[in-house]
Amino acid sequence: MAETVPSHPPAPEEGHPHHEEMSFWSKYIFPLDHKMIGMQYLFTGIAMAMVGGFFAYTFRMQLAFPGIEVPGWGLVSPADYNALVTNHGAIMIFWVAMPVLIAAFGNFLIPLMIGCDDMVFPRINRLSYQIFFLSVLVLIASFLVEGGAFGGAWTAYPPLSAKAEYSLTPLGSSLWLLAVALEFVAFLLGGINFITTAMNSRAPGMKMYDIPIVVWMIVLASIMFMLSVGPLVAGAVMLFFDQQLGTGFFDPARGGDPVLWQHLFWFFGHPEVYVVLLPAMGIVAEIITVFARKKLFAYKTVLYTAFGTGILSFTVWAHHQFVAGIDPRMAHIFTITTLLISVPIAEMCFVYIATLYGGSIRLTTPMLWALAFIAEFLIGGVTGIFLGASGADIYFHDSYFVLAHFHYTFFPIAIIGFYAGITYWFPKMFGRMLDDRLGKIHFWGTIIPFNGIFLPLFILGLAGQHRRIYNYEHFPELATPELQALRVLATVSLLVMLGFQLVFLVNFVRSLRRGEKAPQNPWKANTLEWQAPSPPPHGNFATLPTVYRGPYEYSVPGRAEDYWPQNAPE
């Protein structure tokens, strides 16, 4: 591979000197290599996505066909239903979006894209995954204990979550809380590693504005996570004491206040939306520039809007509490900040669209996903305006309109963002190409049913269907055949979409074994990870690169090639 790596006159640092064979255990189970830790996060995240998807299938079947024996689960009791929706939400956010978008892509990409050989603290990195894995085990254990899994919604509002006589899950709710807390610790450790690595370990010559957008985004997301999760860590300790010791932090009868939990939760919970959004936005930025063969329209604007989003996201949390009895004057303030935060995000979308304008667009599978991300996320963003306005929210609150809205944000982030990233970086991660035809079948088979699931839910929400009801037969105005038909449509669309995920799994497994061998730089991209071998060996680069220019110099006039790698001297 040495001849394919551009060599530079000043070769300041030799590549990693250690290439001895490692045992199975030290290579795959307890690795220190950032790429392998990224893979551990990736595969754990995919496995958890299957669990979360199975839960969605089970409760959607119950809603479309109340009282049937759901194949693979059986009869869904009300307690089952609550536990399924609670853990579907928690799993998809804490055990799918976070590990895949931040930990898997962050671990794999940051050292490669900034041109160094590993994270700065490999052992802390390994510890981060181990704590994360422990959190998965604790979460699974919460399903197996006496009383069953926690069913008080992923937001875990007290008093329902605080008292066993209300939740009926004396152990399940505490284990659930412990699992979430462990997950936070794992991501705090990982985040410190990401931030420090990106700040200190960039290749010689890589200035602040030469850092690829996706690295910026993952680092900003890690900082936001770190600064928002603290109060909820404190809140989790307080809730745990309420559950297990009988304190009254959230018990109004004893001087506590349940609304305090809502503040602590959403002070984290709303920035968390942007914590997962920013990495997805970063992935999309990389893909759009490469496949439009054009410079990113406004690099610094994307950065400033990301900073603006980050700061504003700490001032919007109470829009989740408009009906919780907060002062209407406060509601006005939070309405204004919430509407304001749509400005930087919209600007980011405009930058991406402007990047496409006049480019020579290639509709590869990753590009399709990236374009779909913008289109679908826009629907989520626009419907958010209705909910951010306190007047409208009082009507929409806790309806399926809210549910459809946040699935139009989180599905593009967690699922479309993941598929965009994995189809784009698969050749680098595994050294093989994915099948493009199967990729496109999977793309259309996912995007069309996705809209089939959630567009009907907007209509149901407007018709007054409230959330967290396991059977609508007892609500005469909601049990009409027209509304039931919409529920069936959503469920059938879900079944179709889940079925098409098999295409991806087949493509993934088959390409791993028999896919076409990937060249070093199949997409002709500029960023440094494509200048390392596919897949990169331990230590990443034969000679650690030096950076001469920004990451998005595509189609520069006067050059024979339409790309210009960051590490090419000329």
Next chain:
Amino acid sequence: MSSRPIATTRSATEIPTGKLAVWWLLGSEIVIFGGLLASYIMYRLAHDAWHAQAAATNTWIGAFNTLVLLTSSLTAVLAHQAAEEGNGPKAAKLLWATIGGAATFLIVKAFEWTMEIRHGYTITADTFWSFYYTAAGLHAAHVLAGAVVMVFVARSAARNQELHRVELAGIYWHFVDIVWIFLFPLLYIAK
């Protein structure tokens, strides 16, 4: 581990990587304690009755522990100074003095809590006491963690190894000290 990655040796910000990481760690700790104390202050302002509960805390014991922690921060600074001069054994001795301060703090706290629990002021007695034990307990866990870390740092410093870690442990220790500077007036002095 056989060797450090090259990434660890780089310093684009010209701040040593370890120091940078400790500051980010403290950033995450500040918001944890910040959230807890902000909750406490909001509750306290809304509940006049808590004054009666707070009157039962022992300000003198709290003041003594404040003095102990401040003194241990002084020895931590002196240890850093000795490490800067390359005098590892001296830095190690001063770190052991800091660890001694941590131990004194925890022992005094144990006696204080035993006394209070005997008088019926348990964690469930009142929400004031819930905050009292949760905040001070979380802080005590940090004192303990800092002491354990300093044992390792002192042992390597005594052999003149990894002297830069003396400063890192010191930064963390000052943070633990500062948290207590907030806790002492909020839990003890404000009656």
